[in-house]
Amino acid sequence: MAQEEQKQSRRKFLFSLGIIGVIIIAVVTFARDMLLYLFPPKKEKKFHKYLVGKRGEIAVGKAKEIKIGKTPVYVVHLEKEYKVFSGICTHLGCIIRWEEDKGRFFCPCHKGIFDKTGKVIGGPPPRPLDQFRVEEEGDLVFMYVKNKTRGPWA
Template identity: 45%
Template sequence: MSEEKKENRRQFLTKGLMGGGLFASAVLLLKHGFDFIFPSEAEAKKRKLLVGKVDELKIGEAVEVTYGENDLFLVRSDDGFKVFSAICTHLGCKIKWEGYRNRFYCACHKGIFSANGEVISGPPPRPLDEFEVEVEDNLVYMWMKESNRGLS
């Protein structure tokens, strides 16, 4: 009879440990899944990056800047400076600056964007992604959010 009790106790402990492990795994999976689907803005750190000097860029010009895997364009207009992603919002192709036409062009599917990043024609569903810009002491900086998925 004592062997039956030991076996039952052993089975009980095994089932309890397995159940506890499954519960803990489910909680962790749900928490990380929720964080992935709904990332917290507070968790993303902002990073200030130098993109150029004020007097290096004339009004109506754009220069390409690369940070790691992030391709960007710094544009100077009458309104000041803007920084845009160099990635088309249609299918993620890299865009080019056509200075003689004062616009961005995506050769993949003939998407055209204005110097302000707005869609002029083609299939892109929305404007180019734009980043916050700050001018300080004749230097142009941009702010990027840094998260566990890279810069954005």
């Protein structure tokens, strides 16, 4: 008799342990999923990689124009490195052009002048030309453009 009672209580114990265990697992999993849902993950900024030139293609001190969409960027070969500048004037957003003979960038709107390292050397622009990240891999030169996402959720 006593044994039977013991048996039953063990079965009951295991049963309720199983039930409570499953309920706890379910509740914890659900809570975890809700938290995951509510807290957006940290997003790494993604870059788009463009091939902009080959080593030796551009002579030292010269620039090459490349169109990305409608706006141009300029790949400049400086003595030690390559740089890529945005073709948009930092003054009021006009498109600048490269003056080969003078080795400088010129903005026709308000006569802003930048040298081949992007610094302002004349006119109204308030800051140097915007630069893109550049990396050289072997013989090739690449630039990186930040991926823009659709919608207000960046």
